[in-house]
Amino acid sequence: MTDELVPRAERAPDGTAIAKAHAIYTPFMLAVYDVLVHGLSNRVAWRCPTRAMLDLYRAHLSVNHLEAGVGTGFFLDRAGAARFDRLALIDINRHCLERAGRTLARFDPVLHQADLFEPIKLDAKPFASVGLTYVLHCLPGRMSEKLIAVDHLRPLMAHGAVLFGATILGRGIAPNRAARALLDLYNAKGVFNNREDDLESLSDGLRQRFATVEIDRQGCVALFRAA
Numbered sequence: 482m483t484d485e486l487v488p489r490a491e492r493a494p495d496g497t498a499i500a501k502a503h504a505i506y507t508p509f510m511l512a513v514y515d516v517l518v519h520g521l522s523n524r525v526a527w528r529c530p531t532r533a534m535l536d537l538y539r540a541h542l543s544v545n546h547l548e549a550g551v552g553t554g555f556f557l558d559r560a561g562a563a564r565f566d567r568l569a570l571i572d573i574n575r576h577c578l579e580r581a582g583r584t585l586a587r588f589d590p591v592l593h594q595a596d597l598f599e600p601i602k603l604d605a606k607p608f609a610s611v612g613l614t615y616v617l618h619c620l621p622g623r624m625s626e627k628l629i630a631v632d633h634l635r636p637l638m639a640h641g642a643v644l645f646g647a648t649i650l651g652r653g654i655a656p657n658r659a660a661r662a663l664l665d666l667y668n669a670k671g672v673f674n675n676r677e678d679d680l681e682s683l684s685d686g687l688r689q690r691f692a693t694v695e696i697d698r699q700g701c702v703a704l705f706r707a708a
Contacts, residue, residue, distance in 0.1 A: 498621035499598065501671030503574045506552075511580045515555050518615075526659040527649055528700025534614060534647050535559055537704050541645045543609035547571065549597060549634055550616035554581030557588075557612075564588070569605065571595050597630035607639035613646035617683070618675040624682035631690060643708040644691070648683065651675035654701045 519531045538560035544567075548557060551570045568590040572578045578592045595601050597620070611634055620627040634644065651664060651673070667673035680696065683703055687694045691707035698704075
């Protein structure tokens, strides 16, 4: 991880756009989320098997982990970790935190409600790994604006820590009919904000912030690792 912080010439989106991006995650939606997304959409629309993301977690998950944007806790629940020395969960949506907290209760996670577009006030020692999966494509703005979230996570990372995750791209891909329909629907509702997200802008933004970046595209999804 490079020592210099990236100049923040971009400004964060307004609160309305941020609220629209996570308002869908109600208790009802979270009850069916894993089936709809990890069981169906990943395979049929995004053409990136859920096992590829699970492999990413198994390769880079540490016992001192921070998960930013927790969803239901699906990946941490299934990645096969026997224990964590520390596990912290950050999300702007309290329903996601509560659901993931219950799913991962055996690990005794610490829950923090926070907006990734704001500096994160977390009184804790740095973490060795940070997960950021299926978050960036939801965040409003251009990729340069979305990566403000990474700038706010970097101070929470120990020297040599790894940031890893996945995001659905909206440009430079060859979406099938199902993917096009979902991209149109989710962007229209403000749940996704990824029309201009491409592999190049993600790669460039991460390389400005980290010494080592690896990105693998599977279907519409970019799986990344940065340290």
